[in-house]
Amino acid sequence: MLRIAVPNKGALSEAAAQLLAEAGYRQRRTSRDLVTVDPDNDVEFFYLRPRDIAIYVGEGTLDVGITGRDLLLDSGASAQEVKGLGFGASSFHFAAPVGDLPSDRDVAGRRIATSYPGIVRSWLSERDLDAHVVRLDGAVESSVRLGVADVIADVVETGSTLRQAGMEVVGEPILRSEAVVITPRDGDRPDGYDVFLRRLDGVLVARSYVMMDYDIRAEQVEQAVALTPGIESPTVSPLHREGWVAVRSMVPRDTAQRVMDELWVLGARGTLVTEIAACRL
Numbered sequence: 001m002l003r004i005a006v007p008n009k010g011a012l013s014e015a016a017a018q019l020l021a022e023a024g025y026r027q028r029r030t031s032r033d034l035v036t037v038d039p040d041n042d043v044e045f046f047y048l049r050p051r052d053i054a055i056y057v058g059e060g061t062l063d064v065g066i067t068g069r070d071l072l073l074d075s076g077a078s079a080q081e082v083k084g085l086g087f088g089a090s091s092f093h094f095a096a097p098v099g100d101l102p103s104d105r106d107v108a109g110r111r112i113a114t115s116y117p118g119i120v121r122s123w124l125s126e127r128d129l130d131a132h133v134v135r136l137d138g139a140v141e142s143s144v145r146l147g148v149a150d151v152i153a154d155v156v157e158t159g160s161t162l163r164q165a166g167m168e169v170v171g172e173p174i175l176r177s178e179a180v181v182i183t184p185r186d187g188d189r190p191d192g193y194d195v196f197l198r199r200l201d202g203v204l205v206a207r208s209y210v211m212m213d214y215d216i217r218a219e220q221v222e223q224a225v226a227l228t229p230g231i232e233s234p235t236v237s238p239l240h241r242e243g244w245v246a247v248r249s250m251v252p253r254d255t256a257q258r259v260m261d262e263l264w265v266l267g268a269r270g271t272l273v274t275e276i277a278a279c280r281l
């Protein structure tokens with residue numbers, strides 16, 4: 001049975017459960033359930049703190065996990081990222097009270113508060129810099145005002161927490177993160193692993209593409225399919241109306257409106273866009 005670690009709370013848990021449900025897996029009934037067995041798919045889900053997931057997977061106790069890239073790197077666990085999942089996006093930054101710190105290298109010699117000491121220490125040692133790292137569990141933005149640190153290194157999503165604290169990011173992002181699938185660094189692929197990844201891929205593709213259908217004069221079809229090349233190749237079928245064809249193709253969701261505008265100019269009519277519920281490519 002494939003053993004999979006899933007975030008039990010926090011920023012990643014809801015989206016992870018949603019992804020797994022869309023991939024056809026049974027999910028826990030209440031947020032207090034620790035384990036869910038899905039016998040139909042021969043999979044067992046363990047609901048764990050996202051910060052701990054890389055540890056379990058790195059030890060090989062669990063076969064696969066969903067966690068944040070930043071949490072994986074911070075843990076130093078012997079686990080590897082195999083796939084980005086496109087949710088839980090954030091960046092990790094140094095920040096200081098507005099106007100306090102000209103550049104990120106000026107963190108040298110200061111007290112840096114963070115919940116991610118592993119990432120901060122690696123950043124410092126890669127640059128041969130030294131600083132005092134103060135590990136805090138959360139609400140890191142308050143640490144400077146309260147006098148335990150001069151600078152922070154923290155997750156920034158919208159930036160509103162920093163603004164509220166009168167702080168600004170300093171330098172380039174230390175790291176860009178999102179939710180990722182992780183596996184042990186060494187070891188064989190367990191039974192069911194390939195199917196699991198294929199199912200997740202199916203959901204991610206279904207989310208990022210739409211299905212587009214339109215009718216166009218046969219003379220224009222080459223120009224039209226250049227706009228909608230699909231993933232393999234578009235389907236072109238004859239229409240009852242003489243000289244016209246119907247085209248069906250997958251189109252990246254975020255380009256769909258622009259593609260429809262361009263197809264209209266080419267003379268396409270009856271363009272319909274529909275959701276893809278699931279797919280295997």
Ligand SMILES: Nc1ncnc2c1ncn2[C@@H]1O[C@H](COP(=O)(O)OP(=O)(O)OP(=O)(O)O)[C@@H](O)[C@H]1O
Nearest residue numbers: 009010011012050068069070088089090155157177
């Ligand atoms: N606004 C956000 N705040 C915190 N983490 C976020 C945010 N957006 C995305 N993430 C990502 O979520 C993961 C952290 O999840 P985690 O559950 O540990 O934090 P949390 O949501 O702050 O929960 P808690 O503070 O209750 O521990 C990291 O990978 C982080 O990059």
Ligand SMILES: O=P(O)(O)OC[C@H]1O[C@H](OP(=O)(O)OP(=O)(O)O)[C@H](O)[C@@H]1O
Nearest residue numbers: 138139140155156157158159160161162
């Ligand atoms: O850029 P923003 O959209 O404001 O989001 C980033 C903030 O959200 C998280 O805190 P969280 O709410 O998890 O509280 P915590 O610090 O207690 O973990 C994170 O640690 C930042 O403080």
Ligand SMILES: [Mg+2]
Nearest residue numbers: 010137138139
């Ligand atoms: Mg938090």
